Amino acid sequence: xxxxxxxxxxxxxxxxxxxxxxxxxxxxxxxxxxxxxxxxxxxxxxxxxxxxxxxxxxxxxxxxxxxxxxxxxxxxxxxxxxxxxxxxxxxxxxxxxxxxxxxxxxxxxxxxxxxxxxxxxxxxxxxxxxxxxxxxxxxxxxxxxxxxxxxxxxxxxxxxxxxxxxxxxxxxxxxxxxxxxxxxxxxxxxxxxxxxxxxxxxxxxxxxxxxxxxxxxxxxxxxxxxxxxxxxxxxxxxxxxxxxxxxxxxxxxxxxxxxxxxxxxxxxxxxxxxxxxxxxxxxx
Numbered sequence: 001x002x003x004x005x006x007x008x009x010x011x012x013x014x015x016x017x018x019x020x021x022x023x024x025x026x027x028x029x030x031x032x033x034x035x036x037x038x039x040x041x042x043x044x045x046x047x048x049x050x051x052x053x054x055x056x057x058x059x060x061x062x063x064x065x066x067x068x069x070x071x072x073x074x075x076x077x078x079x080x081x082x083x084x085x086x087x088x089x090x091x092x093x094x095x096x097x098x099x100x101x102x103x104x105x106x107x108x109x110x111x112x113x114x115x116x117x118x119x120x121x122x123x124x125x126x127x128x129x130x131x132x133x134x135x136x137x138x139x140x141x142x143x144x145x146x147x148x149x150x151x152x153x154x155x156x157x158x159x160x161x162x163x164x165x166x167x168x169x170x171x172x173x174x175x176x177x178x179x180x181x182x183x184x185x186x187x188x189x190x191x192x193x194x195x196x197x198x199x200x201x202x203x204x205x206x207x208x209x210x211x212x213x214x215x216x217x218x219x220x221x222x223x224x225x226x227x228x229x230x231x232x233x234x235x236x237x238x239x240x241x242x243x244x245x246x247x248x249x250x251x252x253x254x255x256x257x258x259x260x261x262x263x264x265x266x267x268x269x270x271x272x273x274x275x276x277x278x279x280x281x282x283x284x
Contacts, residue, residue, distance in 0.1 A: 006077075009062070010064060012059050020051075053251055060253070065103040108201065115193070150173075151171065151172065155168055163206065174197070176196075177215070209244045
């Protein structure tokens with residue numbers, strides 16, 4: 001029987017997981033999804049992810065794909081998976097996909113959102129799902145500085161120093177900073193909320209959190225507003241700000257073209273993929 005291809009949209013709270021990618025003897029999102037799928041479909045399943053997220057990073061629109069010879073209807077699979085998955089993981093949608101659909105290589109772009117609040121008082125209920133800083137931020141300098149990230153650049157200064165990414169050039173398609181944008185526990189009432197939304201086709205390891213960390217330094221007055229071109233030019237991971245914490249980071253959405261890519265890649269297992277972008281980007 002020819003396997004069919006399934007596309008799933010998944011949300012999760014990454015607080016208690018050691019990132020997405022499967023790791024021996026550690027709880028991961030990939031491991032949990034494959035455990036549940038293998039149980040429900042009664043066959044070994046390996047999932048491919050659109051973006052590997054790191055420890056403490058969350059997702060609202062992660063996309064995974066896998067093959068199966070089981071003919072279980074998508075609506076039945078949807079209900080069955082949500083009944084057996086860890087409470088911190090939820091399937092949002094299940095659908096039959098193009099026979100060659102690949103969650104990672106078919107993605108046209110990935111959108112990440114970073115949520116933070118500013119207040120002298122620390123968070124209690126929301127401490128694992130939003131980043132808190134105890135000093136005010138000026139939004140206008142951050143918004144102006146963010147424009148320098150747009151377009152194609154060598155982002156060597158904005159990647160994990162241990163990154164194995166061979167090509168440091170990435171293209172940022174959009175970067176917006178706004179006040180508000182999310183609603184969480186009542187304890188945040190009166191606190192100033194900020195949302196950073198970053199879109200790109202791919203990201204280097206640690207890149208998003210390092211970008212946000214730099215913008216936070218600018219907003220707090222610790223870095224000048226025009227520092228980003230200088231940091232990009234240095235191409236040195238040690239020259240910038242520390243990465244923003246993982247709690248505020250979300251893989252928000254993965255965008256796919258309406259038609260299959262002309263040159264689609266062969267299947268690869270997520271656990272064996274080269275350490276790339278926004279898949280790790282989630283590791284501030």
